[in-house]
Amino acid sequence: MPEWYTLGVVALVIVAVVVVIVRFRVNPVIALALGAAAIGLLTGLGPVDTVSTMTQGFGDVMMEAGILIGWGVLIGAMLNELGAITRLVESLMRVFGRRGIPYALGLSLATYLQTIFVDVLIVIAAPLARRIAPRLGRVGTGIVGVTFAVGLEMGIVMMVPGFAAVALAGLLGVPLGVMMLGGFAVVAPTVVLTIVLMSLFFRLGFWNPERDEQVVVRDDDEAVASVSTGGAAQAVATGHDPLVSTETGSVRTRVGGVPRGPAGSRPVDREEREQPLLLLFAPMLVALLLIAAQAVLSVAGIEVPTMQFLGSPVIALLLAVIATGVIGRAAVGTKRIEKAVVKGFQDGGQIFLLTGIGGSLAAVIAKGDLGAVLQGYFSATSFAPLLLVWAMAAVLHIAVGSVTLSAITAAGIIAPVAATMGLDPLLIALAAGSGALFCIHVTSNTFWLLQTFLDQSVRGTLKTVTVGVSLASVIALGMTLLISLVLL
Structure with a gap:
């Protein structure tokens, strides 16, 4: 083909x-499945090879990432049911104080809290974040907003156990420990630098309270945020905010289906026994340390054979x-944990399919001669393909408005270049994740x-x-380019 x-x-x-x-x-x-099939047919793979390549690509990625995403979903669902996130944010506020809380919270959201779905994290932690904001001064709401946005989105695509990061690692064949x-x-440096710079900009006048x-009207002590009719309509129109009531125009904060009480507290079930916070997070933290x-x-x-077994991401x-x-x-009884596990599997369904179909698209593209074609447009430096995948x-x-979809698609398209040029797949994953964060706007449910x-x-x-x-x-792109100087 020309x-x-x-x-x-x-x-x-x-x-x-x-x-x-x-x-x-x-x-x-x-849409991605149709796109993969179309590329295969139009580039001469033929019907049979197109189908087999799509199937193999799906299977290869799921073999690498499917089980890991499943484990992460289950851990997150159980931690959510245990109310661990609310207690964590309260503890961070006490330990790090007014000056340190944005950085501690931002790094927490971007790293070990990534087993929790983004929407759930926002809903759970928002009441506490609103309590933190006034302590940060006149621009506190802006600082808290940046902390949440940067921490959550960075973690999704660049930090294991974020599901998009796991998907990118599987798609590009990056060992999960190396990706982490x-x-x-x-x-880490990107979250800190961004919060520092944006806080400075806000204090210099970029933020106007x-x-x-x-202005928000809340129902007494309960965490209820009233939104304007237009804002509620926009949220509902995106199809991502099931907590918005179109009748009352209010959003109620719930965890595990239980309304939250004063100051983000949670009614204690008769069979519930509060466990030390460190104990709740210990299994996940130990697993990440092993990896x-x-x-x-x-x-x-x-x-070390023992570490090779225990440090394997699947086992850890x-x-x-x-x-x-x-x-x-x-802590809360068998029934509630079983219910949380079932809910976790339900929420994770589309993640599994999106990850696998991303692998199908990448496999179809790699099967053709796109890698050789793109290689001709690059110079000997590694910066050109990294800048291209970012862009x-x-x-x-x-x-599209999807961080995960854009990262996976870009990585799949550029993956053949990594193989032909000897470019480290880790750099491709980091560049794709960095680029997918650019200009989050009104098409995003997180927005x-x-x-x-x-x-x-x-x-x-x-x-x-945005x-x-x-x-x-x-x-993050700059940090990735610096890492490329070390690896190459």
Whole structure:
């Protein structure tokens, strides 16, 4: 096939996928599957090879990432049922105080809290965040908004156990321990620098409380955020905020189906026994430490059979699931933990399919000659393909509004180049994750959740989410390029 034809087919199909998702509201999983099939047929793979390649690509990615995503979903569902997040935020506030809480909370959201779904994290932690904001001064709401936005979004795509980060690692064949270490090397400084810079900008006048915050009427002591009819309609229109009541225009904060009481507290069930906070998070933290330790040993060329087994992500996270379940049963009873597990599987269904279909698309593209075609357009430096994958993910995200979808699609398209040029797949994953964070705006469900629950106006949310996370995206790209100098 001529070069122009191959590039043209892939470009047109990706544009078509974006259009059917945005304009016709087709589910991203179906749209990506159709796109993968179209690329295969139009580039000469033929019907049989197209289907087999899609199937193999789906299976290969799920073999790498499927079980890990499942374990993460289960851990997150159980921690949510145990009320661990609320207690954690309260503890961070006590320990780190007014000056340190944005950084402690931002790093927590971006790292070990990534087993919890983003929407759930926002709903659970928002009442406490609203209590923190006044302590940070006149621009406190803006600082809290940036902290949430940057921490949550960075963790999703760049930090294990974030499900998009796990999916990228599986798609590109990056060992999960390596992805975790590399992601942390980018995420930690990026989160801190972004909060520092945005806080400075806000204090210099970029944040105007009168215009960037909204007046909220709450039902006595209960965590209830009233939103304007327009804001509620916009949130409902995105299809992502089931807690919005179109009749009352209010949003009620719930955890595990139980209304939250004063100051984010939770009614205690008769069979519930409060466990030490460190104990609740211990299984997950130990699992992450085991994975990181094995990654370090692997890089150092040291083989320890026991660590190779326990530090395997599948085993480490499985042990964390079992231990969290045991602790949970002792704390809230077997029925509630079983219910949380069922809910976790329900919530994780689309993540499994999206991850697998991303692998199908990447496999179909890799089967053709796109890698050889793109290689001809790159110089010998590794910066060009990294900048390209960042820009590709950024454009896809602006169009589609999905951080996960844009990162996976961009990584799948550029993956053949990594193989032909000897570029470390970790760098591709980090660049794709960085680009997918650029310009989060009104098509994102996270945008509307943060606007509603953190008492921001749309104008204010554009500053904290769109500008703040875009700044993080650029900083993360810079960190990725620095890492590339070390690895290459």
